[in-house]
Amino acid sequence: MLVTPCPGLYYSTIAQDGIIYRLRIPGGIINHQQLLTIADIADNYGQKYINITNRANIQIREVHQEIDLPTLAKLQQLGLGSINYQIDHIRNIMTSPIAGIDSEEIINTLPFVEGWDNYITENSHLGELSAKFSICFDGKGAISLINQLNDITLLAEIINDQIYFRLYLSYGEKRQPPQDTGILFPVEKYLQVLGVLANTYLENIDITQQRKTRLREVINNIGLGEYLKSLNFLQPYPLQIASSENLTFRQQKHLGIHPQKQPGLYYLGVVLPLGKLETWQLRGLINVSQEYDHHLTNNFRLTPWQNLLITDIPGDKIREFNTEITNLGLTTNPKNIKSHLVACAGRKGCNSAHTEANIDALMLAEYLENKTNLTIDFPINIHFSGCSKSCAQHTEGDITLIGVTLAESEETTVNEPSYQIYICGRLLYECVSCYKIPYLMTKMLEVYQNQRFSYDESFREFTLRYTTDQLNQLLVN
Ligand code: SF4
Known part of the structure; x- marks a missing residue:
C-alpha cells in the first residue's frame, strides 16, 4: 500500500486520528451493494461511520490497520476504485446531484461524467495529471455548480436549438471559481476538448515534481491565449460569445422533498451534519428504501455539500418515507443550521x-x-x-x-x-x-x-x- 498526501482507495493517507481511505465516486452515484460493503469496512476497520466529502467522495477515517487486499479487490469488483489504479488519485468528477432527474436541466450530464471517467481510465498517460486536476459538468439545472472550485467546468447552453458546452477555466487569483472563456462547442466534442486541454496542461508541467503545478498556475504562466491555442480545431463553431447571465444565484434544491422530472417520482435530500453518517443509519436508510420498493438498488446520490439524496420515491409514499428518516435521527429540513x-x-x-x-x-x-x-x-x-x-x-x-x-x-x-x-x-x-x-x-x-x-x-x-x-x-x- 502506498502512503501519499492524497487519500484514495489505492492511495491512503495518515492523519492524527488514523489512516484515511477515500473512495472516488464519479458524479456521486452509488448503489446499495456498494454502500453496504463500505459500511462493513467502516465497521470492521474504522469507527462505524463514513464521511461524505465536499467532492462527493466517501472517506473511511480513523482506520488503524490497513484494509486487506481481498477487501480492496471486492471494492474494485463492485466498481469502486478505478480498474486503472494510476488515475485513482485524480479528483472526483463533479456534476449536479440531481442530474437526470431535474426537470430544469438543459441536458443530463451523467453520461458525460461516465464518458470522461472511462477516457482517463483508458489513457494511462493521464495518470500524470495533478491529483487536483478537476472537471465539472453543469447541465444548467436547478442546482448550480458554477461556483465550485474546479479547474475546468463545462456548462450547458442552448443556442438556436442546439446544445453547447461553455468552457470555464481556473486562472487568475487563487481560490476563485473558474472563469468564462466565452468558448462554446457542441456537447458531442467534449472528450476531444477535455483530452486536448489535459494534454496541453501535461506538456506545460514537470511531471517528475512531487507537487505538480496546478492548471491555474500553468495558464497564469503561459497565458490564456496560448493555453487555448490547441482548441482551434473547434472552428467553425461559435467561439468566444460572452455570457450575459448571472449564474451565481441558481437555487440550491438539494435538501427536503422535490419532484423529479419523471412523473410521480420524488427525491429526498437528507442532511448529514458535516457529511458524517453512522453505519447503522446508512443501513437503516437502505432498508427503508427497499421496504418501499424492493426493486430499488441504485437510488442514492452523494452531494458536494456533504449531504445525501434518495431518489425515485413514489409521491404517495414520500411523507411516510420522510418520517422513517426522522426515526433514524436524521432530518431533511433545509433550514436546519447543519x-x-x-x-x-x-x-x-x-x-x-x-x-x-x-x-x-x-x-x-x-x-x-x-x-x-x-x-x-x-x-x-x-x-x-x-x-x-x-x-x-x-x-x-x-x-x-x-x-x-x-x-x-x-x-x-x-x-x-x-x-x-x-x-x-x-x-x-x-x-x-x-x-x-x-x-x-x-x-x-x-x-x-x-x-x-x-x-x-x-x-x-x-x-x-x-x-x-x-x-x-x-x-x-
Ligand atoms: S483547509 Fe484543507 S489543507 Fe487547510 S486544514 Fe482544512 S483540510 Fe487541511
Missing part, C-alpha cells in the same frame, strides 16, 4: 490545520440550535476551514471562517485558536478567538433576522446593502 454547514477535517485530520475546524463548526451549530431567542427560518451557508487553503470552499459561504496562526494574523496578542471571518466574500475580521465565535455568530444572525426587509431577503442580499464598516457597526451596537 444543512448548509461545511467544514474541513481540522487538526485531527489534516496536518496543515491551525484549528479544529470540524469540531468548532459542530459546536457552533449546536450552540445556535439551542439559542431560544434565535429562530433559524432561513438557509445560511457557514463554512469552516482549518487553514487558508480553504478546502471548505469559502467562495460559496455566506459566512466563512478560516483558521489562522499568529504569523498570519495582524494581531500579535493571539495565543489561542482563532479565525478570520468573511461575510459573503468580504473580510470582516482578521482574527477572532474561537471562544468568541458563538457570541459573534449569534449577534450576526440576530441583526439579520431583525433588520432584513422581508422574510424573502437572503443573508447575502441583506449584507450587500452595507459596506464592511457599516456591517462592523451593526455588530458592535
Whole structure:
C-alpha cells in the first residue's frame, strides 16, 4: 500500500486520528451493494461511520490497520476504485446531484461524467495529471455548480436549438471559481476538448515534481491565449460569445422533498451534519428504501455539500418515507443550521490545520440550535476551514471562517485558536478567538433576522446593502 498526501482507495493517507481511505465516486452515484460493503469496512476497520466529502467522495477515517487486499479487490469488483489504479488519485468528477432527474436541466450530464471517467481510465498517460486536476459538468439545472472550485467546468447552453458546452477555466487569483472563456462547442466534442486541454496542461508541467503545478498556475504562466491555442480545431463553431447571465444565484434544491422530472417520482435530500453518517443509519436508510420498493438498488446520490439524496420515491409514499428518516435521527429540513454547514477535517485530520475546524463548526451549530431567542427560518451557508487553503470552499459561504496562526494574523496578542471571518466574500475580521465565535455568530444572525426587509431577503442580499464598516457597526451596537 502506498502512503501519499492524497487519500484514495489505492492511495491512503495518515492523519492524527488514523489512516484515511477515500473512495472516488464519479458524479456521486452509488448503489446499495456498494454502500453496504463500505459500511462493513467502516465497521470492521474504522469507527462505524463514513464521511461524505465536499467532492462527493466517501472517506473511511480513523482506520488503524490497513484494509486487506481481498477487501480492496471486492471494492474494485463492485466498481469502486478505478480498474486503472494510476488515475485513482485524480479528483472526483463533479456534476449536479440531481442530474437526470431535474426537470430544469438543459441536458443530463451523467453520461458525460461516465464518458470522461472511462477516457482517463483508458489513457494511462493521464495518470500524470495533478491529483487536483478537476472537471465539472453543469447541465444548467436547478442546482448550480458554477461556483465550485474546479479547474475546468463545462456548462450547458442552448443556442438556436442546439446544445453547447461553455468552457470555464481556473486562472487568475487563487481560490476563485473558474472563469468564462466565452468558448462554446457542441456537447458531442467534449472528450476531444477535455483530452486536448489535459494534454496541453501535461506538456506545460514537470511531471517528475512531487507537487505538480496546478492548471491555474500553468495558464497564469503561459497565458490564456496560448493555453487555448490547441482548441482551434473547434472552428467553425461559435467561439468566444460572452455570457450575459448571472449564474451565481441558481437555487440550491438539494435538501427536503422535490419532484423529479419523471412523473410521480420524488427525491429526498437528507442532511448529514458535516457529511458524517453512522453505519447503522446508512443501513437503516437502505432498508427503508427497499421496504418501499424492493426493486430499488441504485437510488442514492452523494452531494458536494456533504449531504445525501434518495431518489425515485413514489409521491404517495414520500411523507411516510420522510418520517422513517426522522426515526433514524436524521432530518431533511433545509433550514436546519447543519444543512448548509461545511467544514474541513481540522487538526485531527489534516496536518496543515491551525484549528479544529470540524469540531468548532459542530459546536457552533449546536450552540445556535439551542439559542431560544434565535429562530433559524432561513438557509445560511457557514463554512469552516482549518487553514487558508480553504478546502471548505469559502467562495460559496455566506459566512466563512478560516483558521489562522499568529504569523498570519495582524494581531500579535493571539495565543489561542482563532479565525478570520468573511461575510459573503468580504473580510470582516482578521482574527477572532474561537471562544468568541458563538457570541459573534449569534449577534450576526440576530441583526439579520431583525433588520432584513422581508422574510424573502437572503443573508447575502441583506449584507450587500452595507459596506464592511457599516456591517462592523451593526455588530458592535
Ligand atoms: S483547509 Fe487547510 S486544514 Fe482544512 S483540510 Fe484543507 S489543507 Fe487541511
